[in-house]
Amino acid sequence: MPLVDPLPEDHNPDLVDLIQFFRGPLGTVPNSVLTMQRRPAIARAFTELNKAVMANHAGVTAEQKRLIGYLASHTAGCHYCEAHTILAAERFGATPERLADIWSYRTSPHFTEAERAAFDFAIAAASVPNAVTPDIGAALRSHWSEDEIVEILGVVALFGFLNRWNDSMGTALEPIGIAAGEKHLVREGWTVGKHR
Numbered sequence: 001m002p003l004v005d006p007l008p009e010d011h012n013p014d015l016v017d018l019i020q021f022f023r024g025p026l027g028t029v030p031n032s033v034l035t036m037q038r039r040p041a042i043a044r045a046f047t048e049l050n051k052a053v054m055a056n057h058a059g060v061t062a063e064q065k066r067l068i069g070y071l072a073s074h075t076a077g078c079h080y081c082e083a084h085t086i087l088a089a090e091r092f093g094a095t096p097e098r099l100a101d102i103w104s105y106r107t108s109p110h111f112t113e114a115e116r117a118a119f120d121f122a123i124a125a126a127s128v129p130n131a132v133t134p135d136i137g138a139a140l141r142s143h144w145s146e147d148e149i150v151e152i153l154g155v156v157a158l159f160g161f162l163n164r165w166n167d168s169m170g171t172a173l174e175p176i177g178i179a180a181g182e183k184h185l186v187r188e189g190w191t192v193g194k195h196r
Helices: 016-026 033-037 040-054 062-076 079-091 095-099 113-127 134-141 146-169 175-184
Strands: none
Touching: 016 033, 016 040, 016 079, 033 040, 033 146, 040 062, 062 079, 062 113, 062 146, 079 095, 079 146, 079 175, 095 134, 113 134, 113 146, 134 146
16 A cells, blocks of 8 residues: 555646656556655656656667666665566567566676676665775776766666655556566566555
């Protein structure tokens, strides 16, 4: 049971069009955003931040950003965000092989050395306490530009907010998210848990 119930999508006429943005990457407006609209400025600021962080600038792909978000969310233990990011990764072109091998990315032939560096960084950056070391930073810099590193950390930081929000709220996961989690994440120990 969520700590605070989400409001209907049409609750705030000033937000209706803006929050429809999430239908593209997720196929639904997430209950987290519907809960945020109890304070419209939070819903608006979060949606704009999400759009800015997830925008494509050519270096870090939309699919890679969702896989980075997944690894960060898994590290934080947020099952709600794990399901959303794996769903979005699939919607943005992740192959079944990449989805199946995400936790063996260090040895899987389906990932590049640049992706391995980004994924190692995402896990370290999402850890508490932070586990980013000079070696992790050097590996990241050897494959990604400074602008791309800002994008990568932007994804980790965005999901840091969402992980805290959804785990604390016990946000109910939408059916499309539950289906994605059950399809791709159960083998990693994922359950819908408190997000039912």
